Amino acid sequence: MSGNRRPAPEFPAWPQYDDAEREGLIRALEQGQWWRIGGSEVDTFEEEFAAYHGAERALAVTNGTHALELALQVLGVGPGSEVIVPAFTFISSSQAAQRLGAVAVPVDVAPETYCLDVAAAAEAVTPRTRAIMxxxxAGHFADMDALDKLSADTGIPVVQDAAHAHGAQWRGKRAGALGSIAAFSFQNGKLMTAGEGGAVTFPDNASYEEAFLRHSCGRPQTDRRYFHRTSGSNFRLNEFSASVLRAQLARLDGQIATREERAALLRRLLADIPGVVPQGRDERADRVPHYMAMFRVPGIGEDRRNALVDDLVARGLPAFVVFRAVYRSDGFWETGAPDTTVDELARRNPVSEALTADGIWLHHRTLLAGERQIHDIAEILADALAAL
Structure with a gap:
């Protein structure tokens, strides 16, 4: 690697907070009720989050993985059913189905946006398919027009994994306004966070009511005699987390506006570096919050890609290797795996295979920095590639 390195650029810290979070925590503390039954922070956050995303209702839960599980359970996913998931994603997308006893069926992603390839999903539909996820x-919408048509043609509901898509818009509509259930994450690195947490948005009140029961051990909110109407678990969010999330939601729009500006600049700069291919954008997605700044170095190979990421980190960039294709982790095969092999899935999912070996992402806090730091990112990457 090169000897004379430029000083490491300075990027904003993450998570971000100010007196709004402090005041929210004190408000939750002093109300005297610290769980959602009796408190007001979770209820108010749900109303604000649903309104912001154009949804009929929202339900706050313990984390994004539980949000996916709950969404699938409301749609009847369980033993004997299948759920189509992207092969390239964080493994919670597949494990949410597998934990319910269903089979996760990985299909490939589009080479430009890294989102679900709808044609591949259509080919994977069987009589057992219960949901398409x-x-x-990175905040880029999957092709919701094509997915809605596939859902209408097959009768199979769509469940949006919107863990990266807080505030994103598809043709002017946010995830909650698209007519399907969407699941969000508030884990520490997400675009808004309380350390952990999640939410599910619903297009109708009936699905919300069932989800509420199942996220609260099957018990109605007004029950006093322990009549549990359904099976379920305890996925309830606490009042302190909700108070923090209300403050996080209030500043989200401003952060997205900054990231949109910086991402456009970074994309142009990265595209000028020989061998670097930034994540593409579907222009129907008219607002992208940019959970990650993602790019590929095609042909670099996994070992050299890993070395490049290590060098970028040493040079001061918050860089990471991308997710592995879900079937390339042992956890995928423990339960609810399709009756096939790693090699066969690799053959069916060439884009996900390539991303596993040559994809890199930068933390979204880099896109909250100034223009000078965005130029620094491109210059550092070009230097590191030349040294490699």
């Missing part, structure tokens, strides 16, 4: 990768 697109992931809005």
């Amino acid at each position: 697109p992931v809005h990768m």
Whole structure:
């Protein structure tokens, strides 16, 4: 690697907070009720989050993985059913189905956006398919027009994994306004966070009511005699987390506006570096919050890609290797795996295979920095590639 290195650029810290979070925590503390039954922070956050995303209702839960599980359970996913998921995603997308006893069926992603390839999903539909789960990768919407048509043609509902897509828009509509259930994450690195947490948005009140029961051990909110109407678990969010998330939601729009500007600049700069291919953008996605700044170095190979990421980190960039294709982790095969092999899935999912070996992402806090730091990112990457 090169000897004379430029000083490491300075990027904003993450998570971000100010007096709004402090005041929210004190408000939750002093109300005297610290769980959602009796408190007001979770209820108010749900109303604000649903309104912001154009949804009929929202339900706050313990984390994004539980949000996916709950969404699938409301749609009847369980033993004997299949759920189509992207092969390239964080493994919670597949394990949410597998934990319910269903089979996760990985299909490939589009080479430009890294989102679910709808044609591949259509080919994977069987009589056992109970849900199709697109992931809005790095805040870029999957092709919701084509997915809605596939859903209408097959009768199979779509469940949006919107863990990266807070505030994203598809043709002017946010995830909650698209007519399907969407699941969000508030894990520490997400675009808004309380350390952990999640939410599910619903297009109708009936699905919300069932989800509420199942996220609260099957018990109605007004029950006083322990009549549990359904099976379920305890996925309830606490009042302190909700108070923090209300403050996080209030500043989200401003952060997205900054990231949109910086991402456009970074994309142009990365595209000028020989051998670097930035994540593409579907122009129907008219607002992208940019959970990650993603790019590929095609042909670099996994070992050299890993070395490049290590060098970028040493030079001061918050860089990471991308997710592995879900079937390339042992956890995928423990339960609910399709009756096939790693090699066969690799053959069916060439784009996901390539991303596993040559994909890199930068933390979204880099896109909250100034223009000078965005130029620094491109210059550092070009230097590191030349040294490699």
